[in-house]
Amino acid sequence: MNKLMRSHTTEPIQKVLIAKQSIETDCCLESTEMANLESLNMLVRTLLLDKKPEEVPLIVESLLIKVIQEYECRAANQHLMGEEEPNLLKVTEEVSSVVRNDDCVAEQFQPGTKISIELQQKHIQELRNSLSSVKSGMEQLRIQYSEDFTKIGRQLYILSNAASGYHKVLEDNRKLYNQIQDLKGNIRVYCRVRPFLPGQANSSSSVAGMEERTITIITPTKYGKDGSKSFTFNKVFGPAATQEEVFSDMQPLIRSVLDGFNVCIFAYGQTGSGKTYTMSGPNVLSEKSVGVNYRALNDLFNLQAQRKGTINYEISVQMIEIYNEQVRDLLQDSGNRNTLEIRNTSQKGLAVPDASIVPVTSTSDVAELMNQGQKNRVVGSTAINDRSSRSHSCLTVHVQGHDLTSGTILRACMHLVDLAGSERVDKSEVVGDRLKEALYINKSLSALGDVIASLAQKNSHVPYRNSKLTQLLQDSLGGQAKTLMFVHISPEPDVVNETISTLKFAERVASVELGAAKANKEGGEVRELKEQIAWLKAALVKKEGEPENIQSTQSSPNIYGINKGNATPVFRKNRQPMEDVGNLELRTVKPF
Ligand SMILES: Nc1ncnc2c1ncn2[C@@H]1O[C@H](COP(=O)(O)OP(=O)(O)OP(=O)(O)O)[C@@H](O)[C@H]1O
Secondary structure, eight states, rough: OOOHHHHHHHHHHHHHHHHHHHHHHHHTTHHHHHHHHHHHHHHHHHHHSOOOOOGSSSHHHHHHHHHHHHHHHHTTTTHHHHHHHHHHHHHHHHHHHHHHOOHHHHSSSSSSHHHHHHHHHHHHHHHHHHHHHHHHHHHHHHHHHHHHHHHHHHHHHHHHHHHHHHHHHHHHHHHHHHHHHHTTTEEEEEEEEEEOOOSSSSOSEEEEEEOOEEOOOOOOOSOOOOEEEEEEEEEEEEETTOOOHHHHHHHHHGGGGGGGGGEEEEEEBTSSSSSSHHHOSSSSTTTTOHHHHHHHHHHHHHHHHTTTTTTTEEEEEEEEEEEETEEEHHHHHHEEEEEEOOTTTTTTOOOSSSOOEEEEEEEHHHHHHHHHHHHHOOOEOOOOOTEOSEEEEEEEEEEEEEEEEETTTTEEEEEEEEOOBBHHHHHHOOOOHHHHHHHHHHHHHHHHHHHHHHHTTTTTTGGGSSSHHHHHOOOOOOOOHHEEEEEEEEEOOOGGGHHHHHHHHHHHHHHHHHOOOEEEEEEHHHHHHHHHHHHHHHHHHHHTHHHHHHHSSSSOTTOOOOTTOOOOOOOOOOOOOOOOOTOOOOOOOOOO
């Protein structure tokens, strides 16, 4: 019996040892871990050796084997803790259930082992708890982040909408402002500041600051202290403004000529301030540097093509200059050039009916004509500008449109005027012909100033007839045209006085109200009636024995005398003798 008991007692120990061996092999334990196992082994052996077999129930025996196996595995696979956890848990649960099912057995455990298992359970539970709290924290964070991202996305969307809305509001404001200007019929005034020229010291500029519509000039006072003066216009362009930017701002105005509005754009400013640059471009032209004249015609050609099929347009141009109070045709060779007359009441609606009028259909036609015109224009060298325009030049674009659906005919013209530069003759030290030119230029600009002043004061008499320039611009300044003055200034501090008087003049121009512009459109019926009247008049004249008049009025008149499909200039006869300029009063004109 004792032997039996002994063998029974040693059996579990052997089982434990066998299990330990198999785990050693399975788990490939390291030497330190082997040492731990040995001590555990010893512990179990010591515990069981002095116990009677009946004290060690079989169930405890198997339990111990499992516990030992689990410990060994834990030691061998510390890094695989996560995977192992369920097993360990299973074991500990088994242990717990065994302990629960058999209190006696539990009591038979060594207290150290039991505590250690409970501790393990507790740790595992704690780990589980903290893992699940970390998990739920992470989940909350993820939800929070995704909510935040959605919110930020929404806010960005709102912001970008608001930004584009803001630009739209600005644009709308500008349009409304322009509409008010249209209704009031104010002369629009744009200001452009020329950059310093290559080789010029540009350390100090007389321009203290610029905003979209305001320019501030440094004004030297008598006592050496610098002050400043601000001027407000419809638009201010800084020295860095490109030709394209300048053009795109005036494009809507230019386009309105195709809707039957008369348009006048004139460049004003001191000599060398950039008038010719804005209107025509620099001496050497490129696609980027071409000025308003080329761009305007190009744009009109594009619109003409777009509206083809709805409205048929005929576009033609005239180019004249006013030099020493004589009007000359720039599209005629200098040998044949005669002085021409300005007629504001011309039946044909032309200010200078005797100047060549040339139909144009393409940009190359225009480029050719402009080259010819520029070559014929009088330029000379002054102290301030070595290629100074000594005359006022005017490119007039005539448009006749036939609306194919309504039968309406519209007629309009656009003057693009590059004025000669005002000049302080004492400063430019000109003599002889240059002096005479300068005096004529100043005199006509002074006459322009007088016209502007009486228009601004709404005087009943406006002295248009005091100069050829004001005569030419009469319809644009006093009629129902849309007029824009482009005032130019130089940045050099030594011409600041001229700059200030130029800007003061420009402010006065901006205050002139012309009344709302009107489109020159005629419906089919009105035109028929007019034609009937013309026919009746012609019949009357015929009856009275003046056949030459009948010829010009019997058929529907080609009021512009346009040579359809032929881009060669129509040269007119000189009708006016050269004006006598001998007794011109030679006086220096004060800046406006
Ligand atoms: N915005 C600009 N950018 C670069 N260069 C410019 C600009 N404006 C003018 N210039 C240059 O300044 C010089 C004088 O310009 P421009 O001949 O156009 O002046 P102007 O006012 O027409 O002079 P004038 O009344 O004497 O004919 C030219 O060399 C021209 O190329």
